Amino acid sequence: MKPKKKTIKDLQFSIEEHSHSYGKNIQFFSKTKWGTISILDRVTGYGYRDIESGYTDPDGYFWLASGKFDIRSYPDLTIHDAIQKIKDNANICIGYKQGKDK
Numbered sequence: 001m002k003p004k005k006k007t008i009k010d011l012q013f014s015i016e017e018h019s020h021s022y023g024k025n026i027q028f029f030s031k032t033k034w035g036t037i038s039i040l041d042r043v044t045g046y047g048y049r050d051i052e053s054g055y056t057d058p059d060g061y062f063w064l065a066s067g068k069f070d071i072r073s074y075p076d077l078t079i080h081d082a083i084q085k086i087k088d089n090a091n092i093c094i095g096y097k098q099g100k101d102k
Contacts, residue, residue, distance in 0.1 A: 037055055
C-alpha cells in the first residue's frame with residue numbers, strides 16, 4: 001500500500017503574534033522538506049485585515065498571494081499542490097529573492 005501523501009491539514013503550523021498600535025498581526029508557518037509555507041493575517045496600511053499565503057523554496061525564492069488568500073482553506077490539497085496553488089495565485093512577490101528574480 002502506498003503511503004498517504006501529506007496534505008495542508010496534516011501540517012503543524014508555528015504561530016507568532018505581533019501587536020502594533022493599529023492592530024495585531026498573526027503569522028503561521030510550517031517548514032517542510034520542500035520549503036516553508038506561511039500565512040499572515042495582518043492589518044494593512046489602509047486599516048483593514050488581509051490574509052496572505054506565502055511559499056519560500058529551499059533556495060530562498062519567495063511567492064506571496066494576498067487578497068484574502070489563505071491556503072488553509074484548501075485542507076485536502078497535497079503539499080505539492082498547495083505550493084503550486086500559492087505560486088499560481090502569487091500577486092505580490094513572484095519568485096523573488098533579494099537581488100534576484102526567478
